[in-house]
Amino acid sequence: MYKIVDKKVLNPTVTRIDVYAPFVAKKAQAGQFVIVRATEDGERIPLTVADYDREKGTVAVIFQIVGATTYTLNQLNVGDSVADFVGPLGNATHTAGLKKVAVVGGGVGCAIAYPVAKKLHEEGAEVHSIVGFRCKDLVILEDEFKEVSDKYVLMSDDGTAGTKGLVTDALKNLIESGEQYDEVIAIGPVIMMKFVCKLTKEYGVKTIVSMNPIMIDGTGMCGGCRLTVGGKTKFACVDGPEFDGHEVDFDEAMKRGASYKEWERHKYEETCNLFKKEVK
Amino acid sequence: MPNMSLKKNVMPHQDADVRNKNFDEVALGYTVEQAIDEAERCLNCKNKPCVNGCPVMVHIPEFIAKIREKDFEGAYQIISQSSSLPAVCGRVCPQESQCEKYCIRGIKGEPVGIGRLERFVADYHNANCKEKPVKPESNGIKIAVIGSGPSGLTCAGDLAKKGYEVTVFEAFHLAGGVLVYGIPEFRLPKSIVQKEIDTLKDLGVKIETNMVIGKVISIEELIKEYDFKAVFIGSGAGLPKFMNIPGENLNGVYSANEFLTRINLMKAYREDASTPIKQGKKVVVVGGGNVAMDAARCAKRLGGDVHIVYRRTLDELPARKEEVEHAMEEGIVFDLLTNPAQIKGDDKGWVNAVTCIKMELGEPDASGRRRPVEIKDSEFDIEADVVIMALGTSPNPLIKSTTEGLEINKHGGIITDENGATSVQAVYAGGDAVTGAATVILAMGAGKTAAKAIDEYLNK
Numbered sequence: 001m002y003k004i005v006d007k008k009v010l011n012p013t014v015t016r017i018d019v020y021a022p023f024v025a026k027k028a029q030a031g032q033f034v035i036v037r038a039t040e041d042g043e044r045i046p047l048t049v050a051d052y053d054r055e056k057g058t059v060a061v062i063f064q065i066v067g068a069t070t071y072t073l074n075q076l077n078v079g080d081s082v083a084d085f086v087g088p089l090g091n092a093t094h095t096a097g098l099k100k101v102a103v104v105g106g107g108v109g110c111a112i113a114y115p116v117a118k119k120l121h122e123e124g125a126e127v128h129s130i131v132g133f134r135c136k137d138l139v140i141l142e143d144e145f146k147e148v149s150d151k152y153v154l155m156s157d158d159g160t161a162g163t164k165g166l167v168t169d170a171l172k173n174l175i176e177s178g179e180q181y182d183e184v185i186a187i188g189p190v191i192m193m194k195f196v197c198k199l200t201k202e203y204g205v206k207t208i209v210s211m212n213p214i215m216i217d218g219t220g221m222c223g224g225c226r227l228t229v230g231g232k233t234k235f236a237c238v239d240g241p242e243f244d245g246h247e248v249d250f251d252e253a254m255k256r257g258a259s260y261k262e263w264e265r266h267k268y269e270e271t272c273n274l275f276k277k278e279v280k
Numbered sequence: 281m282p283n284m285s286l287k288k289n290v291m292p293h294q295d296a297d298v299r300n301k302n303f304d305e306v307a308l309g310y311t312v313e314q315a316i317d318e319a320e321r322c323l324n325c326k327n328k329p330c331v332n333g334c335p336v337m338v339h340i341p342e343f344i345a346k347i348r349e350k351d352f353e354g355a356y357q358i359i360s361q362s363s364s365l366p367a368v369c370g371r372v373c374p375q376e377s378q379c380e381k382y383c384i385r386g387i388k389g390e391p392v393g394i395g396r397l398e399r400f401v402a403d404y405h406n407a408n409c410k411e412k413p414v415k416p417e418s419n420g421i422k423i424a425v426i427g428s429g430p431s432g433l434t435c436a437g438d439l440a441k442k443g444y445e446v447t448v449f450e451a452f453h454l455a456g457g458v459l460v461y462g463i464p465e466f467r468l469p470k471s472i473v474q475k476e477i478d479t480l481k482d483l484g485v486k487i488e489t490n491m492v493i494g495k496v497i498s499i500e501e502l503i504k505e506y507d508f509k510a511v512f513i514g515s516g517a518g519l520p521k522f523m524n525i526p527g528e529n530l531n532g533v534y535s536a537n538e539f540l541t542r543i544n545l546m547k548a549y550r551e552d553a554s555t556p557i558k559q560g561k562k563v564v565v566v567g568g569g570n571v572a573m574d575a576a577r578c579a580k581r582l583g584g585d586v587h588i589v590y591r592r593t594l595d596e597l598p599a600r601k602e603e604v605e606h607a608m609e610e611g612i613v614f615d616l617l618t619n620p621a622q623i624k625g626d627d628k629g630w631v632n633a634v635t636c637i638k639m640e641l642g643e644p645d646a647s648g649r650r651r652p653v654e655i656k657d658s659e660f661d662i663e664a665d666v667v668i669m670a671l672g673t674s675p676n677p678l679i680k681s682t683t684e685g686l687e688i689n690k691h692g693g694i695i696t697d698e699n700g701a702t703s704v705q706a707v708y709a710g711g712d713a714v715t716g717a718a719t720v721i722l723a724m725g726a727g728k729t730a731a732k733a734i735d736e737y738l739n740k
Contacts, residue, residue, distance in 0.1 A: 023496050037453060043546070043554040044453075069554060084453040086490040216541050216555075219451050219492050220676050221461075223520040223535035233522060233529065238677055252529055255629030259531045263556040 001081035005058055010140040014064050014108050015074050016050060021085045022057030030115040031093030031210065031242055034061060035218040037084035038073040045069050046215045046225075048112040048241070049088060059085070062111030062140075067264040089218045090241045093185070093208075095119055100126040102174065102181045103149075104167050104196055106188020107133060112210055113187040114141050114148075121148035128174060128181070129153070132167035132192070136160035168195050175203050183208060186245060190257060194250035201246050209245035211236045213257060227253050283320035286389030291396055296609035300580050303465045303549055306606060307371070310393075312350075315400040319347035321385060322392045329382035330394060335725030336369075336434070338362045340379055340394055347397060356405035359398060364437030364480065365430065365724065367406060367472045370399025372463060373721045374600050406475050415484045419443040421738060424508040426493045426679070429457020430720045431711030432514035433480060434727030435734075440483040442735055447508075449491040454545065457516055458712075459720070461545040462537070464574050466581070470544075494678040499686075499707060510734045513694060513702070513709035514727060517717045518676030522669055523566070527623030532558055532631040536567070536575045536670035543578050560584045560666025564634045566620055567670030568592070571717075573603040575668045576612050586612045587662060591619040591639050591652040617641070619652065621659060623667055633661040672717045679713070691716055700730030701737075708734055 006018035024034060033048045051060040065074050076082065093116050101120050105113030110131050120127050129149040133139050134157045146152045153170045154162025163170065171184070184207040186196040193209040200207040213225040213236050220238035227234055228249035234240065292308040293299070299306050310318065322344040330340045339358050346355035359366045375381075375395035383391030421444050425432045428450040436446045454460055456473045481487065493499065493515070502508045520535030522528045534542075539557070542548040546555035563579040565572050568590035580586045588607070590597060593616050597604055608614065615636070622635040638658035641650035675692040687695045687703040693714050700708040710726025712718055 023491070027496055041547075041552075041554060084490050086451070086453075086492060087495065089492065089495060216538060216546065217452065219495075219678060220519050221517075222538035222541050223522075224538045226522075226529060228529060233524070235519060238519070252629070255531060256529065258629075259558070260556040 001083060002085040003081045004076055004078055005056075006060075007076075007078050010062065010111075011138045013138070014062060014111070014140055016060055016062045016111070017073075017076070018051075018053075018058045018060045019082060019085050020057055021059050021087075024085065024087045025052045025054050025057045025059050028052040028059055028088040029092035030095075030119045032088040032090050033212075033218070033241060034059065034085055034087030034089065035215065036061065036073065036082055036086075038069060038076065038082050040083045042072060042083060043069045044084070044216055044218070046089075046212065046218055046237075048210070048212065049115065050111045051115060059087070062108065064108040086218065090237060093119065093242060095123055095125070098123075098125050098182045100128075100180065100182050102128045102130060102171060102179070102184045104171060104184060104186040104188070104192075105129070105131045106167055106186075106192040107138065108140075109188030109192070109210075110141055110145070113185070114144055116185055116187070117145060118148045126150045128179065130155065130167050130170045130174070132156065132170075132188070133161060134158065166195070167192060168199050171196065172199055175200075175205065181205050185209075190250055190254045193245060193248075194254075197245035197248070197250070207245035208242050209248060210242050211240055211248070211253060213253065214259060227256070282323055283317060285321065288321075288390045288393040288396070289314045289318040291393070296606075296611070299466065300577070300610035303581055305469050306466050309403055310396055310400045315347055315397060316350065318393050318397055319344045322348075323384055325384055329384065330379040330392075333378040333380075333382040334362075335378065335721050336362050336728050338379075338398070343401060344392070344394070344397060347401065352401055352404040353409060355401040356409070359401060363724070364434045365476045366398055367402035368430070368459060368468060368476060369721055369724070370395050370397075370402050371468050371472075372719075374719060376601065378721065406472070412482045413479060415482065416441055416443045418445055418484065421445065422447065422506075422508045423734065424449065424502045424506070424511045425514060426499075426511065427451075427457055427514040427516055427711070427713070428455035428477070428487060429514060429516050429711060429723065430459060431516075431723035431727035431730075432457065432512065433477065434724040435512045435514060435708075435710070435731045436485045436727075437480050437483065438728055438731035439734060440480065440485045444735075445484065445486075447486045447488060449493050449497075450487060450489045451492045452545065453489050455487045455489060457514075461541045462571070462574070463720075464540070464544055464578055466577070467574065492678065494682040499679065499683045499704070503706060509738055510706045510708065512700075512727070512730050512734065513679060513707065513713055514711045514723070515676055515679055515713045517673035517712040518692070519674050520669065521671040521673060523620065523671065525620060525622055527625055527631065528669065530623055530625040530631040530667075531629050532560070532665055533623060533667045533669065536565075536571045536668055537673065539575050539668050540571070540578065543582075549578070549582060557582070558666050560664070562663045563587070563666045563668065564589055564620075564662055564664040565668045565670055566590075566634075567672075568597040568599055569670060569672070569717075570599045570603055571672075572668075572670035573599045573607050575670050577607055577610060579666065579668065580610055580612055584666065587615050587664075588612060589615045589618050589620060589634070589636060589662070591617065592641065592649065593617060596649055615662070617652065619654070624661070631664055631667050634664050634667055635659055635661050673712075675713055675716065683707075698729075699733035700726060701733060706737070
């Protein structure tokens, strides 16, 4: 069992928990992920490492409540424990040699983009962070991003926060205005990463994306996380989770990501109803 | 006077039409009377050919003699001198190509049912013996075992019995490796695996779950920072193989590893499971090994109409004969001399058919088996909403990529000498991580050999 030592509600659908897992904390790096099981009979889900504290032995993950499992995870509070917390898995973000980078984050993906921006900043790179949310209430990590960014551009779908528009609009403006990036790192919904890559391909800017497909073991055994990169089958857990965005088949990844949508919705409703019964 | 019946005592089974709808164990085990009657068939040969057929050299005639004397616990003690997992081996070993293959009774008639007797003895012990095994006195020497599958558990058990302080590191949340994520409940109940693991714990073996060695701690760190004097790598098979045909990444296409892990480890077949699985109505399983049989029989139990597609004939099927027979009895259709060419899907990305091509057997290839050759213009579609690829695995890359100096072969398997020693000092390996996908008992044999070699190395 792994104790939750801190919990922050970042917005109505996104929560950060800091978990005591000293072995994981000792090795974790930006870009890697952990597999979490909230309860003894729960599902194994991959969550990207949002932060870590090697001295305190804690690792932070940020998750969006989208289904039964994340709903259950969000029911746990400081002092409670998650049943399993395995990692760090996958490869760390490659930041060596990068001088100027645009970090693009979308929604809860910003939780994963932030440690990457932070790492780049600490290594002396110029960081332009472009983050997008549906609306003002969903904005997360604003102060944190500002602290590690030479430029911070906030976008929202409805214009209630920052500028109205998509992250691709902002990125296009920056590139058009003459900003030359060694690399763009895009982390967010698959559809966002797809369009960021479509844009950067036109401008010939190398783009790295972080994929978060369905997984079970996370160690290169089940093959559930496979995706097509450059026409070849790759496994996100051992080959990724970061890939050259110009090579990724995003349409396939989107379809695979939706495999259990119906099931999830059904299960989520069941969980919620069950919860209602208990509080009655 | 021995029992000279030419046939083994028949193993009681659940009826095929009942069992193909539940996940309970298929084979029910011998009664005391059946076990004694079968034990009477053993001639107690002087040269014991059966023992040489066993990768862990169980003293077979001796334990069978104890059954004849109705000393079942005595029989168990004899088996457990050689095997750490008798209840498992009695169920999943391919006895027909090992001990029983060399049984003298098999020359005229059927061999002695050694596997069935082993299972009987182990189950008898588990049901009746209340005494816990005694933890040997510790010699204070720490050994790390990576992976809690058959090779790791065997190596751990043998070393613990010698007084070593063994810690087993398991990547999953539950110990047992392929015995819990791969082999289905109806062939190997998980309570039996748990019991075998509990026995090891009683011997002093520590099991650390959720530890992905190579990621969380490297092998070098285990030795230098955590003071383990030797390491055994039994990390098992790795990435599932695919055919590289169009459509393999459609929704509803699973590797056998994923399909079986969802069912066996995550219990996705249960109503209350939190891990989902697509319950196919028309299921195509590609492959002809034991894993293909397991996947097909699981899919059948989830309510599917299941076809196994295999490119050669029944004679070349690599699965155990017993498994093939069980699968057929349960209503699984075998499409032989058939090979998938393409997997087709709908506009939402879900599989809806497999295009196959008919094959015929041509000249023998390097393996000596006749090579299947495509028959021109013989393509046809099999309707499918779930496709399971059971084509084997390639070794896991995590350990080799994080262990400096660890030599691997061109298939990705760790290179060892005949005692399991790798190219790195104090590091041994065995099981599927070395050989690629093989059997439980071969992995156990490798774990046993390595345990002996580790003991000798540390006493040099």
